Amino acid sequence: MEALDGNAIAGTLFEYFATEMTTAPGTCAHCGTRSQIAELAVYARAPGAVVRCRHCGSVVIVLVTIRNQLHVDWSAFPMEETSGH
Amino acid sequence: MSPISRGFRGRRREHADPSRVPPGQYVTSDFPVLSAGPTPHTPPDEWSFTIDGAVAEPASWPWEEFVALPSETITVDIHCVTKWSKLDTSWRGVSLDTLLESVVTEAGYLTAWSDGGYTTNLTLDDVTGGKAWVAYEYGAEPLEAEHGGPARLLVPHLYFWKSAKWVRGLTLTPDDEPGFWEGYGYHNRGDPWLEQRYQGD
Amino acid sequence: MARAAIPGRLTWQLGRVVELVDETPRCKSLVIELPEWRGHRAGQHVDVRLTAEDGYQAERSYSIASSPGDAQLVLTVERLEDGEVSPYLTDELRPGDELELRGPIGGYFVWEPSQGGPLLLIAGGSGVVPFRAMLRRWTAGERDVPARLLYSSRTLQEVIYRTELERLAEEGAEVNLTLTRQWPADWQGHRGRVDRALLAEVTWPPQQRPLVYVCGPTAFVETVAEALVKAGHEPGRIKTERFGPTGS
Numbered sequence A: 001m002e003a004l005d006g007n008a009i010a011g012t013l014f015e016y017f018a019t020e021m022t023t024a025p026g027t028c029a030h031c032g033t034r035s036q037i038a039e040l041a042v043y044a045r046a047p048g049a050v051v052r053c054r055h056c057g058s059v060v061i062v063l064v065t066i067r068n069q070l071h072v073d074w075s076a077f078p079m080e081e082t083s084g085h
Numbered sequence B: 001m002s003p004i005s006r007g008f009r010g011r012r013r014e015h016a017d018p019s020r021v022p023p024g025q026y027v028t029s030d031f032p033v034l035s036a037g038p039t040p041h042t043p044p045d046e047w048s049f050t051i052d053g054a055v056a057e058p059a060s061w062p063w064e065e066f067v068a069l070p071s072e073t074i075t076v077d078i079h080c081v082t083k084w085s086k087l088d089t090s091w092r093g094v095s096l097d098t099l100l101e102s103v104v105t106e107a108g109y110l111t112a113w114s115d116g117g118y119t120t121n122l123t124l125d126d127v128t129g130g131k132a133w134v135a136y137e138y139g140a141e142p143l144e145a146e147h148g149g150p151a152r153l154l155v156p157h158l159y160f161w162k163s164a165k166w167v168r169g170l171t172l173t174p175d176d177e178p179g180f181w182e183g184y185g186y187h188n189r190g191d192p193w194l195e196q197r198y199q200g201d
Numbered sequence C: 001m002a003r004a005a006i007p008g009r010l011t012w013q014l015g016r017v018v019e020l021v022d023e024t025p026r027c028k029s030l031v032i033e034l035p036e037w038r039g040h041r042a043g044q045h046v047d048v049r050l051t052a053e054d055g056y057q058a059e060r061s062y063s064i065a066s067s068p069g070d071a072q073l074v075l076t077v078e079r080l081e082d083g084e085v086s087p088y089l090t091d092e093l094r095p096g097d098e099l100e101l102r103g104p105i106g107g108y109f110v111w112e113p114s115q116g117g118p119l120l121l122i123a124g125g126s127g128v129v130p131f132r133a134m135l136r137r138w139t140a141g142e143r144d145v146p147a148r149l150l151y152s153s154r155t156l157q158e159v160i161y162r163t164e165l166e167r168l169a170e171e172g173a174e175v176n177l178t179l180t181r182q183w184p185a186d187w188q189g190h191r192g193r194v195d196r197a198l199l200a201e202v203t204w205p206p207q208q209r210p211l212v213y214v215c216g217p218t219a220f221v222e223t224v225a226e227a228l229v230k231a232g233h234e235p236g237r238i239k240t241e242r243f244g245p246t247g248s
Helices: A006-017 B096-100 C086-092 C125-140 C162-170 C196-202 C218-230
Strands: A025-027 A034-036 A041-043 A049-052 A059-066 A069-073 B048-053 B059-062 B072-079 B084-095 B109-114 B119-123 B133-138 B152-154 B167-173 C013-022 C027-033 C045-051 C057-063 C073-078 C098-105 C119-124 C147-153 C174-179 C211-217 C238-243
Touching: A006 A041, A006 A049, A006 A059, A006 A069, A006 C045, A006 C057, A006 C098, A006 C238, B048 B096, B072 B133, B084 B096, B096 B133, C027 C086, C027 C098, C045 C073, C057 C073, C057 C125, C073 C086, C073 C125, C119 C125, C119 C218, C125 C147, C125 C162, C125 C211, C125 C218, C125 C238, C147 C162, C147 C196, C162 C174, C196 C218, C211 C218, C218 C238
Parallel strands: B048 B167, C119 C147, C119 C211, C147 C174, C211 C238
Antiparallel strands: A025 A034, A041 A049, A049 A059, A059 A069, B048 B059, B072 B084, B084 B133, B109 B119, B109 B167, B133 B152, C013 C027, C013 C098, C027 C073, C045 C057, C045 C098
16 A cells, blocks of 8 residues: 555645645654655545654554544644644 | 536445445445555564463464464455445454464453554454454455455454454453544444444444 | 635635546546636645535545646546546546536645746656646746656657647757657657666756656655655755545
8 A cells, every 4th residue: 555645635634724734844753753744654545544754654643534523633743833723 | 515426426336235234335346445554564474463461371373373273264244434345255264263262361352453553442242253353365365465464353243444454463451442543533343233433323 | 606715714616617628548638617716826736526416425636737827727637447536537527517626725746936946847647737737837937947847658648738748848848758668669758667867867966956846656756756865866855746546
């Protein structure tokens, strides 16, 4: 299964954060590598989308839609404050 | 509600006996590959299956011993929480009843764990009495890595995210401990006939 | 029913297909009119959503092939063999049909003249689509930086926008084609996959610090990006966009 990248979930992330997120920088909580979201590895064929750090392979962001409600867990990818809404 | 896209039907649906199709599911003849991460490729000489945790003594089998265990060929329907069902899939594997005979436990739950870090939780009840296998053949062929090979858990009466690909062991636990998807809001049990997709269903 | 666009919100809109253009045996361009399209940046994409009569929905992303200056929105779709959405878009859709989409989306894989260059675009198959938008944008601008495309295709018949690429070459963009599976007997372009040797031959050296965009299937993008880094190009000046199958 080959991974895509953060561009593949750009629309969904925009929906959640109300702003463009592909250039948002964050830090992998497991290995400390800094990446923009577009640079992360995305596994979009799943009961959700799983986003992994390219450096260490750990899960950094998980997107799930539960009862038509989108949830994004980015606790393992702390990001700087984004401007906007 | 979105407007209808004229002439769009989606993936080709198979017609099926409705009594075999859980609520909210569509039947397909494809076998979509879903994954939360890269496909592991564990060679047989590095593979083993282990049952540990709340057991008197752990049990472990290297590959050669594992495939020499009594096995069964079964044909079952499988149901993915993403709404696709596939009927009459054929597998060969070792029943969890056979494997659990090798351990002594009072635990009521287990966590299945896999190469790559995936986990899912199950009750002992849901994996005993002829309901679960560790399967290493699909359609009379060795199970492909993409579909979970060399071996995957197979628990067809529950949503297929419980049938952990690349399974390497079971850790028995006194309490129910949510696995990967369960921790993100998917149901702890996942019975498709009760449509237990999400926590709280 | 018109819905007011709220800044910061990405709303689904209904477009109308006005034309379908055969690009190659496998690819079609969809020309779409939208009541509230506010323009886009070269490299961005849209999400398309299809709804069946029973409510079943499927969603896919498609790069915008039209330039920010073009009058109408154009998407170029490649029909995938086992595709669920692409065969509908290439084979079933007719002029007059409505198409639900949202966008433009993307802030990373975009190029504008202000970002400078030299601009190096490396495409595998349908990965060339966002580069058409970028090259049109480049043509419409001051052309302060040189632009170069390296486009890998299985066969000559599968080269998308061939006539336009020839015209761009005449206008000063450098277009390099490599065919990987089959080529005409008198083929003057490159042959074989994009590898380190071909990159060395065709791309600017790392000292020139090109701004590199790589787009196509995951395996292609990763092979090319790795080769570029090994050749000494700065990772920070290489942007990648991977195409591939996505679930709904």
